[in-house]
Amino acid sequence: MKKVLAIASGGGHWKQLMLLKPAYDSQTVKYVTTIKGLPEQNNINNFAIVCDSNKNEKLRAIYSFIQMIVIFIRFWPDVVITTGAAPGLLGLILGKLCFKKTIWVDSVANAEQLSLCGKISKKFADVVLTQWEQLADDSTQYKGSVF
Numbered sequence: 001m002k003k004v005l006a007i008a009s010g011g012g013h014w015k016q017l018m019l020l021k022p023a024y025d026s027q028t029v030k031y032v033t034t035i036k037g038l039p040e041q042n043n044i045n046n047f048a049i050v051c052d053s054n055k056n057e058k059l060r061a062i063y064s065f066i067q068m069i070v071i072f073i074r075f076w077p078d079v080v081i082t083t084g085a086a087p088g089l090l091g092l093i094l095g096k097l098c099f100k101k102t103i104w105v106d107s108v109a110n111a112e113q114l115s116l117c118g119k120i121s122k123k124f125a126d127v128v129l130t131q132w133e134q135l136a137d138d139s140t141q142y143k144g145s146v147f
Contacts, residue, residue: 002027005077005095007088009052010035012109016083018042019146020105030075032068034087053086055116065090072098083107089117089124096124103127108145110135 004027008017014033021042031039031047039047050067053060068091080095081103082088088104095102104121106114108131113119118140122128128140136142 002078003075004029005032005072005075005080005091006030007032007080007082007091009033009085009087010038012107013083013085013088014038016105016107016146017081020081020083024079024081027079030071030077032071032087032091050087055086061086061090065094068094079103081105084115085117089121092121093124096126101126103129105129105146106131106135106140108132114140 004024006017006029008014010033029046031044032050033039034050034052036049048071051060051064053064064087072094077100079101080091082092083105084107092102092104102125104118104125106118106129111132114130114135122139130136130140130142131145133142
């Protein structure tokens, strides 16, 4: 049985991660999000909360990365999957540095181009998925939408 670290910021990223939940429910999963109460709303009891951050909040991003390191060491996943945003990218980078399988699923909201984090994830993810067929290319796969 694989250990999966599933990461998503609150809001739409979390909703999309929850739509993917059946795909890895048979594995041992630890969820990471940025909003208290979200995991409990989805009957999830193996979770962690990290601070949210973005490209303009460098200190918060550093703190979020430290939180992610602690989670990573304690759980030691085989696979990291994320629907974004910044905390998911940080977890993905950490996963790649630790030679784990990494998967980025870009938000369905990004119909014209990949998100900034999605573009950066191409450097660290083993698999980058878009939910829009027209955004697929050599490094980004389209396998359908979660909706």
